[in-house]
Amino acid sequence: MRSPYFTEAHEEFRTRVRAALAEAVAPNVDAWEAGDGVPREAWRELGARGLLGVALPRRAGGGEHDLLTSVVFLEELGRVGAGGVRAAISVHTHMATHYLAMDGDPVLDAECLAPAVRGERVAALAITEPGAGADLSGLAVTAEPDGGHYVVNGVKSMVSNGTVADFHVAAVRTAPDRGSGPHGTTGLSLLVIDADLPGVGVEPVRTLGWRAAGAATVTYDRVRVPASRLIGRVDSGFYRLMRGLVLERLVAAALALGGMEECLEDLRRFLVERQVSGRPPARLQAPAHRVADLATELAAARQLVHHSAWLHQEGELPGTESSMAKLYTTELACRLVETSLQLRGSAGYLESSPAARAHRDARAATIAAGPSEVMRDLIGRAVLRPPPGPAR
Ligand SMILES: Cc1cc2nc3c(=O)[nH]c(=O)nc-3n(C[C@H](O)[C@H](O)[C@H](O)COP(=O)(O)OP(=O)(O)OC[C@H]3O[C@@H](n4cnc5c(N)ncnc54)[C@H](O)[C@@H]3O)c2cc1C
Known part of the structure; x- marks a missing residue:
């Protein structure tokens, strides 16, 4: 879908990142999930490919790209099909290191940030x-x-x-x-x-x-x-965290978007290819309508995330919008993976099914980086705040 937020350069970057993640991450996801997570050599490879420093400053070897480039990166990372891999990499690239990037201390840059960009040191x-x-x-x-x-x-x-x-x-x-x-x-x-x-x-x-x-x-x-x-x-930690958590919520929302794109595509394939009583389930009204509703909500979610990121990029601190984006995308992802599992019948319930893993993973995102209840609290307070009265 064309979007006013993304330029041709963003789309070229998307193509490059998708190809790099397809080579360096996607084939290993099952092994990393079954074992001890993302191994040391994989961090180094991601660093060598320039994938760990997209948002990080040039002074530390990063790409210092705008936030919408990060959204592209995170959406593509979201598509790799395992919440744990997404979390591991994005905590490193956009959450923990963000606080170092904001500060610019030469010693911390040399000892932590630059090695993190190269994948030599992992951040939590x-x-x-x-x-x-x-x-x-x-x-x-x-x-x-x-x-x-x-x-x-x-x-x-x-x-x-x-x-x-x-x-x-x-x-x-x-x-x-x-x-x-x-x-x-x-x-x-x-x-x-x-x-x-x-x-x-x-x-x-x-x-x-x-x-x-x-x-x-x-x-x-x-x-x-x-x-x-x-x-x-x-x-000064509270002030820094408040700013960092706004970004964290946008990161969670962009990852959820990518995850949902992949999940919907996977479900579409299943519904088109599977035969039930001689025809694909895609031709039955019940699944088709459920998919239609979810695709519509996903389109709305995409606009909310992209607009919030654009506001951030324009120098605003979109606290309410980022909370809305995080709340809406992560809860929508739960509904989508639930439907995806259900519409596959027993195939969706197999431990090895991508739908089963997506189902387990989606739950984490409504808690991590701030539970949905807290997002509702923040949004409710902003929406119900009394209008500023005349100066007295
Ligand atoms: C998979 C996963 C990965 C995580 N990774 C990290 C990490 O890397 N680093 C890190 O520091 N943390 C991490 N977290 C922790 C996460 O940020 C916290 O779980 C989250 O902030 C909530 O804190 P808590 O679990 O202590 O819940 P609590 O603060 O005890 O809250 C429990 C519940 O109370 C309700 N609640 C709390 N406050 C409010 C409120 N103001 N209004 C309404 N209801 C409320 C909510 O339902 C909430 O779920 C991770 C969590 C998960 C699940």
Whole structure:
């Protein structure tokens, strides 16, 4: 479908990325899902092909492309058919490293960002904790200053890439919360923690879907982190996270879009090729109408995601639109994969069926990067905010 948001250069980039992912990722997805996730050599290959630095700055070897180029990349990544692979790569390319890209510290650029672009070091984002996820004011991992270092203590949970990451961009508490007010929680900072430091413990966790994402619980036990690993100013973490989470939601939405395109195409093939009582199910009204509804919703979702990304690219911070995009696409993906599984009959229920994997994976996306309920909360607050009154 032609779109006013994308130029010819974007479409050429799409063709190149699709071909590169078809070579470097798609043939390996099943093995990565069944094994230990995306292996080291694959990260290096993705780096060598320029696929890890699409959004990252030139000063670190990245492509520094606009956000709509990232949307193209993420949609194509979304089409590779495994939520865990999408999550692993996008956490690295667009979530954890985003905070380093925004800051421009020469040491962090040289030691973390540039090797991440080359695929030599893998990044994870460690925000969620056993006691707090959606509500950042509850974050309790502490980082106390101690002679040129921070001493970090506490536990992070559901860290994607946790099993393979070389460094974590972690949200840590550098001061107690002085009471969450209209400007959010205070006392949070972002710290880059090398995974091989003494006191870092990694425990893999098994998840329903996203099996290649390398989810882990990470423990910090008196980990001494050089103070130079702080991203930006101390206690500026909440501000940075609020901006980063808007991007994270757009990333989740673009990945979901790509996943849905692939899922719908897969379902279309099945409905056209399968024979039921001598004709393909595509000729029956019940499946045809369900597919028609989903294709219509997918077309609407595409516009919402692309418009939100365009707003972001134009310099706005589209908090409400990105929440709408994330909510709508990830919930639509659940409905689509449910229909895809159902319309295939028993073939869809086989463990090996792409529809079964898509079904498991889709559930994760309505929780990760902010649950649907939180998205509704944010959207509801924005929509129901009283109009600004006359100045008094
Ligand atoms: C597959 C997967 C991968 C993940 N990867 C990462 C990662 O790499 N790094 C990372 O830091 N985190 C990661 N997460 C964690 C994810 O970001 C959190 O699960 C999410 O933010 C919710 O936090 P929580 O799980 O602690 O739920 P809680 O905060 O305990 O919330 C539980 C439930 O309460 C409800 N709720 C909470 N707040 C509100 C509200 N304001 N309004 C209405 N209802 C509400 C929602 O239904 C929510 O699902 C991942 C999660 C999943 C499932």
